[in-house]
Amino acid sequence: MTITRPDCEQRDRDDPLGALRQHFDLPEGVIYLDGNSLGALPRQSAARAQQVITQEWGNGLIRSWNDAGWFALPRRLGDQLAPLIGAGANEVVVTDTTSSNLFKVLAAALHHQKQHAPQRKIIVSERSNFPTDLYIAQGLANLLDDGYALRLIDAPEELPAALRDDVAVALLTHVNYRTGAMYDMAAQTSLIQAAGALAIWDLSHSAGAVPVDLNGAGADYAIGCTYKYLNGGPGAPAYVWVNPRHQATFWQPLSGWWGHRQPFAMLPDYQPDEGIGRYLCGTQPMVSLALVQCGLDIFGKTDMRAIRAKSLALTDLFIELVEQHCADFPVTLVTPRAHDMRGSQVSFEHPQGFAIVQALIARGVIGDYREPGIMRFGFTPLYTRFADVWDAVAILREILATGSWDRPEFHRRGAVT
Amino acid sequence: MTITRPDCEQRDRDDPLGALRQHFDLPEGVIYLDGNSLGALPRQSAARAQQVITQEWGNGLIRSWNDAGWFALPRRLGDQLAPLIGAGANEVVVTDTTSSNLFKVLAAALHHQKQHAPQRKIIVSERSNFPTDLYIAQGLANLLDDGYALRLIDAPEELPAALRDDVAVALLTHVNYRTGAMYDMAAQTSLIQAAGALAIWDLSHSAGAVPVDLNGAGADYAIGCTYKYLNGGPGAPAYVWVNPRHQATFWQPLSGWWGHRQPFAMLPDYQPDEGIGRYLCGTQPMVSLALVQCGLDIFGKTDMRAIRAKSLALTDLFIELVEQHCADFPVTLVTPRAHDMRGSQVSFEHPQGFAIVQALIARGVIGDYREPGIMRFGFTPLYTRFADVWDAVAILREILATGSWDRPEFHRRGAVT
Numbered sequence: 029m030t031i032t033r034p035d036c037e038q039r040d041r042d043d044p045l046g047a048l049r050q051h052f053d054l055p056e057g058v059i060y061l062d063g064n065s066l067g068a069l070p071r072q073s074a075a076r077a078q079q080v081i082t083q084e085w086g087n088g089l090i091r092s093w094n095d096a097g098w099f100a101l102p103r104r105l106g107d108q109l110a111p112l113i114g115a116g117a118n119e120v121v122v123t124d125t126t127s128s129n130l131f132k133v134l135a136a137a138l139h140h141q142k143q144h145a146p147q148r149k150i151i152v153s154e155r156s157n158f159p160t161d162l163y164i165a166q167g168l169a170n171l172l173d174d175g176y177a178l179r180l181i182d183a184p185e186e187l188p189a190a191l192r193d194d195v196a197v198a199l200l201t202h203v204n205y206r207t208g209a210m211y212d213m214a215a216q217t218s219l220i221q222a223a224g225a226l227a228i229w230d231l232s233h234s235a236g237a238v239p240v241d242l243n244g245a246g247a248d249y250a251i252g253c254t255y256k257y258l259n260g261g262p263g264a265p266a267y268v269w270v271n272p273r274h275q276a277t278f279w280q281p282l283s284g285w286w287g288h289r290q291p292f293a294m295l296p297d298y299q300p301d302e303g304i305g306r307y308l309c310g311t312q313p314m315v316s317l318a319l320v321q322c323g324l325d326i327f328g329k330t331d332m333r334a335i336r337a338k339s340l341a342l343t344d345l346f347i348e349l350v351e352q353h354c355a356d357f358p359v360t361l362v363t364p365r366a367h368d369m370r371g372s373q374v375s376f377e378h379p380q381g382f383a384i385v386q387a388l389i390a391r392g393v394i395g396d397y398r399e400p401g402i403m404r405f406g407f408t409p410l411y412t413r414f415a416d417v418w419d420a421v422a423i424l425r426e427i428l429a430t431g432s433w434d435r436p437e438f439h440r441r442g443a444v445t
Numbered sequence: 446m447t448i449t450r451p452d453c454e455q456r457d458r459d460d461p462l463g464a465l466r467q468h469f470d471l472p473e474g475v476i477y478l479d480g481n482s483l484g485a486l487p488r489q490s491a492a493r494a495q496q497v498i499t500q501e502w503g504n505g506l507i508r509s510w511n512d513a514g515w516f517a518l519p520r521r522l523g524d525q526l527a528p529l530i531g532a533g534a535n536e537v538v539v540t541d542t543t544s545s546n547l548f549k550v551l552a553a554a555l556h557h558q559k560q561h562a563p564q565r566k567i568i569v570s571e572r573s574n575f576p577t578d579l580y581i582a583q584g585l586a587n588l589l590d591d592g593y594a595l596r597l598i599d600a601p602e603e604l605p606a607a608l609r610d611d612v613a614v615a616l617l618t619h620v621n622y623r624t625g626a627m628y629d630m631a632a633q634t635s636l637i638q639a640a641g642a643l644a645i646w647d648l649s650h651s652a653g654a655v656p657v658d659l660n661g662a663g664a665d666y667a668i669g670c671t672y673k674y675l676n677g678g679p680g681a682p683a684y685v686w687v688n689p690r691h692q693a694t695f696w697q698p699l700s701g702w703w704g705h706r707q708p709f710a711m712l713p714d715y716q717p718d719e720g721i722g723r724y725l726c727g728t729q730p731m732v733s734l735a736l737v738q739c740g741l742d743i744f745g746k747t748d749m750r751a752i753r754a755k756s757l758a759l760t761d762l763f764i765e766l767v768e769q770h771c772a773d774f775p776v777t778l779v780t781p782r783a784h785d786m787r788g789s790q791v792s793f794e795h796p797q798g799f800a801i802v803q804a805l806i807a808r809g810v811i812g813d814y815r816e817p818g819i820m821r822f823g824f825t826p827l828y829t830r831f832a833d834v835w836d837a838v839a840i841l842r843e844i845l846a847t848g849s850w851d852r853p854e855f856h857r858r859g860a861v862t
Contacts, residue, residue, distance in 0.1 A: 055504045062507045069503035077494045077732065085679055086486035087472045090479045090811060094859035098679060125727025127701030128545055135588060155713050160702035160727060163715035167700035171552060172588070180713065206711075253728070262502055262515060262731035283584035284544030285577035294623075294816050296572050296597065298580035310542025310577065311670070314679035315494065316730030394507060399711050442511035 031349060036414040045338050049411045051326050052259075059416045059423075061395045064205075064233060064373045064406025067259030070322040080318045098314050102286075103304065105317070106267060108324045109258070112332060113231055113250065114241030115269050121307045122320055123286075126232055126253045126266040130164045130199075132280040132307060133249035133268060137197040137226045138168070138176065139279045145224060148196035152187070152225070155180040158205045161230055165199060184211065191223035197248075198225050202240065203233035203371030206398050208363040210238065210371045214245040221246070232256060237339060237372035237408075239332040242269055249274070257372065257408060259323030264316050268307045275304065284309035326410055338409035339372040342417055346374050346405060349421040357428040362402060373406040380433060382441070384424075387433035393420045448766060453831040462755050466828045468743050469676075476833045476840075478812045481622075481650060481790045481823025484676030487739040497735045515731050519703075520721065522734070523684060525741045526675070529749060530648060530667065531658030532686050538724045539737055540703075543649055543670045543683040547581045547616075549697040549724060550666035550685060554614040554643045555585070555593065556696045562641060565613035569604070569642070572597040575622045578647055582616060601628065608640035614665075615642050619657065620650035620788030623815050625780040627655065627788045631662040638663070649673060654756060654789035654825075656749040659686055666691070674789065674825060676740030681733050685724040692721065701726035743827055755826035756789040759834055763791050763822060766838040774845040779819060790823040797850060799858070801841075804850035810837045 040046055053069045054060060060068055084096040093099050106120030113120070123129070134151065141148045151165045162178065169176040181190050191198065198220040203210045213229060220227040226248040234240055236257030242250050250269040254260030270278055279300070285291045286308035289299045300306035327335075347361060362375040378384055378401060385397040395405040405420070427433050457463055470486045471477060477485055501513040510516050523537030530537070540546070551568065558565045568582045579595065586593040598607050608615065615637040620627045630646060637644040643665040651657055653674030659667050667686040671677030687695050696717070702708045703725035706716045717723035744752075764778060779792040795801055795818060802814040812822040822837070844850050 053499070053503045055506070058506070060506060066502075066507045066510075068506065069498065074495060074498045074503075077498055078491060081486065081491045081494055081678070081736075082470070085483075086470045086491075089472070089475070089477060089485065090483045090813060091806070092679065093483075124542070124545070125701065125729075127703075127727030128541070128699060131699055139588075158702075159705070159708075159711050159713065162713050163700045163702060163705065166715050167698035170696075171556075171698035174591075255728070261498070262509070263728045263734070264730055266727070279587075281584035281588035282545060282548055283580045284542065285575075285580060286544075288576070288580065291576075292816070294576050296576065296579050298583050310544030310683070311672070311680040312542075313681055313730040313733030315736060316733040317680070319498075319732060389508070396507060399709070 030352070031345070033415060033418045036418040039414040043338065043414070045330055045334060045409055048326060048329060049413070052411045054411060057392045059393045059420050061393065061405040061407065061412070061420060063408035064237070064256055064404065065396050066262055067256055067323060067408065068411055070259050070326055072322040072325065073261060073319045076318055076322050077315055080315050101314070101317055102308060102312060105320050105324065106304065108321065109267055112240065112327060113235050113269065114243050116243065116272070118304055119272060120267055120269045121304050122254065122265050122267045122317065123308050123312055124266060126230070126251055127160045127164050128282060128309070129251040129266050129268045130161060130230070131168060132282055133228055133251055133270065134165060134168050134197065134199065136270070136274070136278050136280045137228060137249060138172070140226065140274065140277065141196040148194055148224065149175045149177065150195045151178050151197050151199060152190045152195050153178060153180055153199040155182050156204060156206060157199070157201050158230065158232065161199060161201065187216065188219060191220060191225060193224065195223060195225040197228055199228045199230070201230040201233065203238065205233055206362070206375060206402050206404070208370050208373040208375050210234065210369055212368070213240070213247065217245045217247050233373070234371055236327065239336055247271060254320045254323065258320070259326065260320040261316060264320050265312060270304070270307065278306055280307070282309040286310060335409045339407055340367055342407040342409060342412055342414065343370070343372065343374050345414060345417050346407065346421065349418065350376060350424065353421050353425040354428055359428070372408070373404055375402050375404050377401045378403060383433040383438040384427060386438035387427045388424060390438070391423045391427065393423050447769070448762070450832060450835045453835040456831040460755065460831070462747055462751060462826055465743060465746060466830070469828045471828060474809045476810045476837050478810065478822040478824065478829070478837060480825030481654070481673055481821065482813050483679055484673055484740060484825065485828055487676055487743055489739040489742065490678060490736045493735055493739050494732055497732050518731070518734055519725060519729060522737050522741065523721065525738065526684055529657065529744060530652050530686065531660050533660065533689070535721055536689060537684055537686045538721050539671065539682050539684045539734065540725050540729055541683060543647070543668055544577045544581050545699060545726070546668040546683050546685045547578055547647070548585060549699050550645055550668055550687065551582060551585050551614065551616065553687070553691070553695050553697045554645060554666060555589070557643065557691065557694065558613040565611055565641065566592045566594065567612045568595050569607050569612050569615040570595060570597055571617065572599050573621060573623060574616070574618050575647065575649065578616060578618065604633070605636060608637060608642055610641065612640060612642040614645055616645045616647070618647040618650065620655065622650055623779070623792060623819050623821070625787050625790040625792050627651065627786055629785070630657070630664065634662045634664050650790070651788055653744065656753055664688060671737045671740065675737070676743065677737035678733060681737050682729060687721070687724065695723055697724070699726040703727060752826045756824055757784050759824040759826060759829055759831065760787070760789065760791050762831060763824065763834050763838065766835065767793060767841065770838050770842040771845055776845070789825070790821055792819050792821050794818045795820060800850040800855040801844060803855035804844045805841060807855070808840045808844065810840050
């Protein structure tokens, strides 16, 4: 049975999450399918920024470190984020970048193994992991030298064989940034730990998009960003979670003053905070940090079960419509079809993927492109409508059918592509 | 001859920098002498934040990484900041926190020595350095183990003796956060380098407050924050400078994707950017980062020579008035009197310094307190008036004379003190 646009409109009318779209400021004439890269603007963010800037900074000045709760904000936001990733209170801080936070937890994992199993010096990850994760692991391994190294697998099936008795830690991204493929976090964590290694999860493409249960999975460490599905704003600070069983012995070398037990005692020796403060390092960018709350507040109006249900409905619809309407063109689904094996994005490969994505953007359908040949489309259930999916596929079909992607301007690459 | 308030008012009328105060939003009834901790709000910042949030993020969405120049912003702001610290174009990036940036340059310095003088494993610094600098150095030394360690001196005079042939790097803060004492950067850099070590300068308390000439001094590395005298906003991103002679071989372990030669090629191996991009790590908080420009723009309306002249006039006046009006009380000048030995802050010690600072704040005179017993007063020439100095001292005198600081609420400590 062919799906029509009126069918999609009906689904929007029936959508229990439909009302949440009003909490975002979305530009006219745009179908935004790139919330997996940069989430859209929550309607409260502009006012919150004004409050932080004019009231807290302008009027409160230095007093706002106490009076406006700036110093406590990484912890407060961590507590607000925690339920979305299956973490408890006092387990998460929002701070620094995903890359820096990965450095912290990788160093902590290697430090842990050095105490308990010093022969374990290998970091296992995937060649298809998001590059910054691999670069940070390389940076730490090169710094440590002395046998520390990275071992990359080419496919998830290779993980068991890679988990030899020299492995200290496995670093996996829950939902792959290119393909949208999702790991079974609980199963893989068990596998990693049974092999004597620690498990670090990068949640950048899953937090806010799919239910995550870190404590349920018994994971060791997790990090992720807040500017994708969590709608925290461009480059908004990232987060760190550490399993409570590691908290008291957690040690990391980015031991800046915000991680100190008594930061304002100005003692010359570092003594880590007794709690999660030890995951912090330096002074945080308050305006950007404060906006993380506006994104998280919207999640308070629903739950991850409802979000996941709509996410799967949107992505199923997108796959079905593309396969129905674009069957004449070399468009290949890269994302796994099975629900339990994918996140909230759908990737299609096309030899001219780059130019097609630019042509889509010119028509107001914003997805993005990742090498090689991957057209990525992210579906944020908080603001994406079923009719948007229908319209996006209609425009894709038209671009493919007319060949309108083949213009010089659509082949030109900017600094960020 | 006794200085009167009308004398101070006349100095304000004659002040060539007097007009710059209008570029700041300062609260009524406040004399703000804490710009050395958190700079005041530039009048343009609120509008700039709205532009970034509603136009660039809200409307531009993901396209703003190219179209609004987000990806290039750390370099562009670095170029704008460079003249204030005696750096050239393409030498500075604004990014991350001071603590993270210190970790990068310390690691780079140790890496450099490992190639050239592998027996040099000691980091020399001062016990009175800002604690986060010491904590970061400890964190890196502990991570590396293998003989790497921190050697602390108790006074600047001890530096020559500490610079033995095992020293890899000396890490000094140009202007001391507690005392306001300033090093002769050129002389100390020469001393450090003559001993075979590398020189790292922390400019957090000097950039924007005193003329700094990194290239003139031949320093090796520098880092600093933008939220003090540079008025970038609470926790605004920090900066890194590396002497061009080290640029091509600079290596640091926080090797996130923003430091890669081709970040969007998504290659699994880290290859550092050929230029200053290699000092970057992860995705930056764009709203906070963009506001750094508003602070820097104001410096474009004057120059560091004029700023320094007014800074010395303000601090001389403050010292003179305190010594004149508060001579009956146990208030001791901690800051060196000589112009070439101090920055733009004046610190006085008093056994009840904490309570006195709280009493001053309650009266609208905002300075701050640092253990032990130090009352700090920062003088930002861009917005501080000579009459403010007179009024601040009059209020200090009254608080001391009446003993009004001795109330329970002035002894109570918040999280941040």
